[in-house]
Amino acid sequence: MKRFLCALALFAFAAAPALADPKSDIIAAMINLQKAGTYHMTINAKNNQKMEADMALPAKMHMYSPQMEMIKIDNTMWVKIGGQWRQMNIPNVETMTASMTGPMEMARGQADDLVVTDLGMKTPNSGGPPLHAYSMTNKAGKSPATVFLDGGIVREIDSNDGTSMVISKIGVPVDISPPN
Numbered sequence: 001m002k003r004f005l006c007a008l009a010l011f012a013f014a015a016a017p018a019l020a021d022p023k024s025d026i027i028a029a030m031i032n033l034q035k036a037g038t039y040h041m042t043i044n045a046k047n048n049q050k051m052e053a054d055m056a057l058p059a060k061m062h063m064y065s066p067q068m069e070m071i072k073i074d075n076t077m078w079v080k081i082g083g084q085w086r087q088m089n090i091p092n093v094e095t096m097t098a099s100m101t102g103p104m105e106m107a108r109g110q111a112d113d114l115v116v117t118d119l120g121m122k123t124p125n126s127g128g129p130p131l132h133a134y135s136m137t138n139k140a141g142k143s144p145a146t147v148f149l150d151g152g153i154v155r156e157i158d159s160n161d162g163t164s165m166v167i168s169k170i171g172v173p174v175d176i177s178p179p180n
Helices: 002-015 022-036 098-109
Strands: 038-044 050-056 060-064 069-073 076-081 084-089 114-122 131-138 145-150 153-159 164-168
Touching (some): 022 038, 022 145
Antiparallel strands (some): 050 060
């Protein structure tokens, strides 16, 4: 009988799910994305506007839409409007691009301020198969987002305002250079 109870306890312990820390899952996924060095984002705004962006970390970004195009390398930014490129040297240009990298920066730089809840498997706004979802916000309840992970890699970030960032081409080389 004692042997049976020990075997039953061992089986129950082995069958129990591993308890992971949701905040650690998100931070690890953000670190994995940064370690990849490059990725592509498709941004679908709530007003049906779409924008594409290629990222080459730590300091290069190329964003484009039918209305405009922007290249950022370090503190220099080029903007193309009406077919003409304009160069701007802007100190702290990172604040201008925070909407693209905000959730990742929030997870990386303000881990103590994050409130993360495991939502289980959910379908992202972009559709496709269900992915592991996490609710992420800061302690003040600001910047709420749902982050979707696939195998420990960030695949989509959906803001509560209806904007979604779909992340693809992770680790695929991208050339971001000044315009000619």
